Amino acid sequence: LKSFYFFLSFLLNREFDIIHCHFGNIGEFGITLKNIFPEYKIITSFYGADLSKYVKQHGKEYYQELFHRGDLFLPLSQCFASKLKELGCNEAKIIVHSIGVDMTRFVSSGRNYNKRNNIILLTVGRFVEKKGYEYSIRAVAKLLEQHQDMKYLIAGEGPLKKNLVMLASELKITKNIEFLGTINQNEAIELYKKADIFILPSVTAKSGDKEGTPTVLIEAQATGLPVVSTFHSGIPEIVENGKSGFLVQERDVNTLAEKIDFLIQHPELREEMGRYGRKFVEQKFDIKKLNKRLVEIYSNLLGNSQ
Structure with a gap:
């Protein structure tokens, strides 16, 4: 209730020019605000479920009013830009x-790429269907036939x-x-440093739910980790297949295991991919650069309306 009154007083003071809604369904609420304050610009960012599960549940017409009356739409990938069109x-x-990501927090210095034994695999994220953890666990079971000293941290x-947990058992x-x-972000950073892949x-997911561009993949590459993921949603735009890691088809346990094994067997490739991934993220996903660009987007929107 306290938050509601703060939000209401903020609106009534009208000390802003843009309402930036994060997620498409929040954009729908933004259009309601535009009915009250028609002079304000509405920007909506799309992240994943709002262009997959929500559309499957509510139909392709769900965002038509938002598309018509909203001023700008910021999908986080070309994949989602195509979906919006x-x-x-x-x-x-x-x-x-x-x-x-904040490149000053996620650093790659001091990483040992030469390990061949006691390899640590890492996954970070929620235990939901779209993360596909069943398939990484099954892949690890295959890998343990050759790499008995390997650890998988989730x-x-x-x-x-x-x-x-039952599947692992x-x-x-x-x-x-x-x-x-x-875990918190500081603990995640320590895990990235500790891991090898x-x-x-x-x-x-069966519900139609999809990832957007998972931040953990960007964070992992920022710390110099080679990554193994899938040709899914916007992931091919944040992982360069064959350069900063490997991508496989969804639910392909055998190929997933093969790519992980290849990285275990070739520490020099882990180093090459890790260093490439760090540079790739520095160029495209540095939060300072992206925030500067967002300010330019805001300024251009307001400039075009005046």
């Missing part, structure tokens, strides 16, 4: 604006955790897999 959004209102919580790999629970086997 497919749903009827005017291409002239679309600007791709990515998620970024950080996070979520509704599927119990099922995944059924596959008899509980000695090699550790479920770390919820980052895995995120994302898939399209």
Whole structure:
């Protein structure tokens, strides 16, 4: 209730020019505000579920009023920009604006790329279907036939955790897999430093839910980790296949295991990919550069309206 009154007083003071809504469904609320304050510009950012699960649930017409009355739309990938156009959004209102990370916090110095034994695999994220953890756990079970001293760390919580713990038990790999629970960003940074390979086997969920551009993949590359993920949603735009890591088809356990094994067997490639990934993120996903660009987007929108 306190937050509501703060928000209401902020609106009534009218000390702003733009209402920036994060997620498409919040953009719908932004249009309601535009009915009250028609002079303000509405920007909507799209992130994942709002262009996959929500559209599947509510139909392709769900955002038509938003597309018509909203001023600007910021999908975080070209993949989502194409989806917006497919749903009827005017291409002239679309600007791709990515998620970024603080490059001063995620550093790559001091990493040992020469390990061949006691390899640590890492996954960070919620235990939900679209993360595809079932497939990385099955891939690890295959890998343990050759790499008995390998460890797989999974950080996070979520509704599927119990099922995944049971799967690890059924596959008899509980000695090699550790479920770390919820972690904060500082703890995540320490895990990135500790790990040798980052895995995120994302898939399209039965509900239609999809990833956007998972921030953990950007963070992992920023710390110099080679990554293994999937050809899913916007992921090919944030991981350069064959350069900063490997991408495989969704739910392909065998190829997932093969790519991880190849990285284990070739520490020089882990180093090459890790260093490339760091430079790639510096160029495209540095939060300072992206914030500066966002200010330019705001200024251009207001300049064009005057």
